[in-house]
Amino acid sequence: MMHLEEITAAVELGRADDRETARTQLTALWEACDDRQTRCAIAHYLADVQDETEDELSWDLRALEDVEDDGWLPSLHLNLADDYRRLSQTRLAEEHLSAARAHLSGLPDGAYGDLVRSGVEHVAEAIAAGSVRRLETNPSS
Incomplete structure (x- = not known):
């Protein structure tokens, strides 16, 4: 089961400008998750910690694929x-x-x-x- 606290902690790392750690943690959470709506949320946040627009687009598209x-x-x-x-x-x-x-x-x-x-x-x-x-x-x- 995915813990909201883990997602929130990773998002906060990104907001504190530790984007690399946030990306690593959020990617691991996304890969371990089988709930579409949670995957949507994680991908949405992952887009925000990307350095390149192309990568941001890729995660935003993944979020849209899983939206429920x-x-x-x-x-x-x-x-x-x-x-x-x-x-x-x-x-x-x-x-x-x-x-x-x-x-x-x-x-x-x-x-x-x-x-x-x-x-x-x-x-x-x-x-x-x-x-x-x-x-x-x-x-x-």
Whole structure:
């Protein structure tokens, strides 16, 4: 059984800028897990501790493959939109941004919902500006 404490501890390592250890621990947890929704969450966090956009995209796609809870869709599609934007794949970025917007109504009020909604606007502005730089609001920053 996967322990939430182990996942949380690894995520906190990433937030404390020990990205390599966080990647190692989260990868081991992901490989040991057979629950799709937990794998989705771990992949979502693994994307945030990658150094290269291509690797981030790979983990974001894995998260989307395992999603079972529609509440994750706005954030997952937002991350994919941003990945594709940074890789200069504007059409795919716009498709995922549109998908993120389509699921915004399911977000709760409060900090998490506000974070995702503002992220959609930041990515939309960056796409419109033709920017491929990592946004300061990106969790991988």
